[in-house]
Amino acid sequence: MQVTMTVNGEEFTREVEPRMLLVHFLRDDLGLTGTHWGCDTSNCGVCTVQIDGQPVKSCTILAAMAAGHEIRTIEGLEQNGTLDPVQQGFMQEHGLQCGFCTPGVMMTARWLLDKNPDPDTETIRECISGNICRCTGYENIVRAIRWAAEHPATEGASA
């Protein structure tokens, strides 16, 4: 079947099997390998992308279901050559080690800050509880998101 969706502001049309998972569509068909996957059961959150501004686990949604929607992946987080404050926060606070869960948790973090620009650490922990990280023990991820909250985007950097 044919699917058309907007990914990071660009429209793509591809012929896919109905069973194609969104994560494979992004990675294999569009070559956007920044979105990873870590389980099969929607438990780990490594594959998190945004659909219409909301984080979803792309291993548990079909490309067909995403058709007609706006997808945003890690590759679309940087705007006009400027890192999103979330990306800067992760760098400043060492919120990543192996970097595998990082894209997913950053997409969750961006959503959180969009709806709540000044979350306390408890809110942050609750919000990222569906994103498993094996390296950081979460502490620096929480600090990274706080950093982003304290250094909001310059104009246009985080649409």
Place this chain on the structure above:
Amino acid sequence: MQVPAPFEYERATSVDHALALLERHGPEARLIAGGHSLLPMMKLRLARPEMLIDINDLSDLDYIKLDRGEIAIGAMARHAAILDSPLLAEHYRIFREAEKVIADPIVRNRGTIGGSFCQADPSEDLSAVGSALRAKMVIRSSSGTRTVAAREFHDGPYQTMVGPSEILVEIRVPIRPGSGSAYEKVERRAGDWAIAAAGTFVQLSGDNVADCGIGITAVGADHFACAAAEDFLIGKPATVENFAAAAQICHDAVAPQSDQRGPADYKRHLARELTSRALNRSAARARGEDV
């Protein structure tokens, strides 16, 4: 990565369209909303529908509203919306408390109340909430609409009364002035399924229990409920002792199975402990206390 077996896919544009598709494709067709229960089952190839009917565009089923003295929740209302709903928070704190411990925020963005009920997992949280509140389930087919009590909705694990050419469209909950509600869950870890959970409401008349509802999940409770404990309480003073006695009835009534979440005796204990806690908090809320 695990991937589903092949299937056909069509996106429904209306409830009628979805019903027509269900009729056309027969029992091998399945509706998909959030997909967080169905797709993992399909990846494990434990579920192999030949046809998936995507109902995510049925935004007319995505609502939480007051309707004829009841709260009406559309089947496509997402967990996140239920969690954040001021209407539900005003009348039934049980919803927010249950939703807060269902999966995680990302999954809650996709998962729907209708999907949760229809998946009918024996450890499902909203099924206990529905039973506690004695909700009504509105089911539509091409021949019309019928209503089934939440306590008659399930027909065993993963089985519901929704027929192959029917759709659950709405969940209705009566408003009970002077009531309070609460949800208590024990899980091994944030986002895990319940080891056991209990949700209750208590409506007071003076110091007495005028009405109450007890929903319990993951412990093999008949229809996620414990009517005997409710019958015991109604008309009695809303005391810690009576709640403990009612909780003991739950303890004796449930039929939990041992598994890696916990042994049966522990789950049975939790049925009592959590019911008691939920009843006490419900009653306190009914009295206007902030607990």
Place this chain on the structure above:
Amino acid sequence: MTVTEDRPLSPAGNPMGFGRMIRKEDVRFLRGKGNFVDDVNLPGMLHGAVLRSPYAHARIVSIDTSAAEAHPKVKAVITGKILEGLKLAWMPTLSMDVQSVLCTDKVRFQGQEVAFVVAEDRYAARDALELIEVEYEPLPTVYDARKALDADAPIIRDDLEGRTDNKIYDWEAGDKAKCDEVFASAEVVVKQSMIYPRVHPAPMETCGAVASMDKVTGQLTIWTTTQAPHAHRTLYALVAGLPEHKIRVISPDIGGGFGNKVGIYPGYVCAIVGSIVTGKPVKWMEDRSENLMSTSFARDYHMDGEIAATKDGKILGLRVNVLADHGAFNGVAQPTKYPAGFFHIFTGSYDYSAAHCNVRAVYTNKAPGGVAYACSFRITEAVYLVERMVDCLAFELKMDPAELRMKNLLRPEQFPYTTPTGWEYDSGDYPRALKEAMRIAGYDDLRKEQVAKRANGEMMGIGLSFFTEGVGAGPRKHMDILGLGMADGCELRLHPTGKAQLRISVQSQGQGHETTFAQIVAQELGIPPEDIEVIHGDTDNTPFGLGTYGSRSTPVSGAAAAVVARRVKDKAKLIASAALECSVDDLEWEQGRWFVKGDPEKGKTIQELAFAAHGNLELPEGVEGHLDASVVYDPPNLTYPFGAYICVVDVDKGTGHVKVRRFIAVDDCGPRINPMIVEGQIHGGLADGIGMALMEVMAFDENGNHLGGSFMDYLLPTSMECPSWELGETVTPSPHHPIGVKGVGESATVGSPPAVVNAVLDALQIRHAEMPLTPAAVWRAIQDNPISRPDLAIE
């Protein structure tokens, strides 16, 4: 005291050496531009999938692959029979055993590899698995290690000639006679059995490989999730009979390892065979269930411990019998001489002379593996044992566990200290670390709070652990894996403009090598770290070495980097003497520059000297030009980082739910090259401790079914279970390491589980209960009806 010198920053604002520095690797990961194995996409690439056994123990009667072969997108179906023809049906393990690649006779664990499908895409490969028909004849299973040596236990390894039971080995360390004597006359002896259950490292990226065999040139290139690319290359040469100079192993970005990616898995070999058979590159990536069910687990030690002491709490001795469940094949990754890894470091951080351990390893119908999950070659099990035993002793003596530890800790003047089982601890000030942890925790106030809470009927617990790690394996005369000595190479090349490339043998799975190794060279040579490119993870472009595990990168390869930089500095000195027309003896070094003693204005920077080395300067005799060096570093000893941890928990008496309120970790890993990275590593290890102590376990039912085969059942801690970690540090440099550093990657994983368990048991006022302390386990312990076998199905 991490940065002791007040130096100017580099042009990019980085420290000119040690200090907090933003990681160089972040720029790609933050943009989604990492390059993980599943991101590798080659022209014409095919996809492989493994058919696995649903049974834990079953004879294969027949395999019919015809329907799968007829699938239009299938290019090859490989079975054990086909591999037999290639002499590849079995492969050597890292412990001198053999392991089935694809089963030829019988399956020996649930999830074992039975057949391999190569297809045009990953969906078709999965579909074709369902088309393979395998007839199994199920056999009774050995699902309980404690029954593995029963007379009627089925023999798992009937493939090995002369096998009449399931025993792998008995191994012991320590002086048994002396130990028996001490125990016989001790005032107090406390016995406690405990299980460190089977757990899994579960890195977020599963294991996988892309194999590409160029039939024309005979060149095999493998992109794979390996923590040890060089060792893998040699093993492929040995396993597959391929010429080693035609094998290139590339370990690109790796999404966490934790020991899971040390060994070679059948799937990697299948991908290689698939590429040889089809002539196309073949990608194979595990799904999560495959990862949890078939790849290297960790622990699975059943330990019967005994501790002897005087009535006033002076520890006299410790002994333990261990039953080690190694699964169906002995595939443990550890130095050859040490079949139980470094478990015999179990005497821990205390001063006593009598110790003995016996380790008996058995086969069971479970997946092979055994040394993983940041365990430092089983020091995790050792530390859990001793720290639990010390708490059991405190419980029986009614002594404060901090006081008991303080009374028995090794004293600073005892270092270097030779333990009763032969380890030589290099340096330490243990009481200082424990005092610091108690200071941060406010230990006395916590105990007061606990008294008040208990009076109120509330359960609050304070748990301690003190660990000594032994990392940086290791001295090659003692330590090898499959005959490969554990020394590591390093090459440093300065380009004419003074920019540098450092080639290291170890490989990062998130540890930040590209940053810290640049900082080591910057510290030594005064080249800005941003001007130093660290190259790793590609056997064609890096020197030989055994890879990253056992916290060995900094102790071994980090030492190599410092030494190679010093060699370059020495060479630069010779060049400087020519350039400055002075005697070598007249030169003096300040960071980044050689200058003439007494005439500081007259000097040459390292960058100027790099250019001169490539220019037309007349070089001194014996100097061939260019500015580079290479070394192989053979560590003289392990390094011994240590630390004191305190955990505070609150337990809900009615539900058994544990909330970790605080966790204080004081680590001493010597000087910290990049404190930010060190702290990050500690944070991660502490979360591991929460996971293992409270939720992680792989149990098996009586049919050998794996009861934790997905992330729905194998639970990893989330942000909600982890408190905000409170870190402290003391600094005791290693006297034998060139820059004094000790390694830290696994310290917290090793040290934290007993602190959490001790805290929960302190809350319960119970001597012992088994991990994981799930709500059910805690509640049952309170009822005095504990779940004694977390490794079995709960009944």
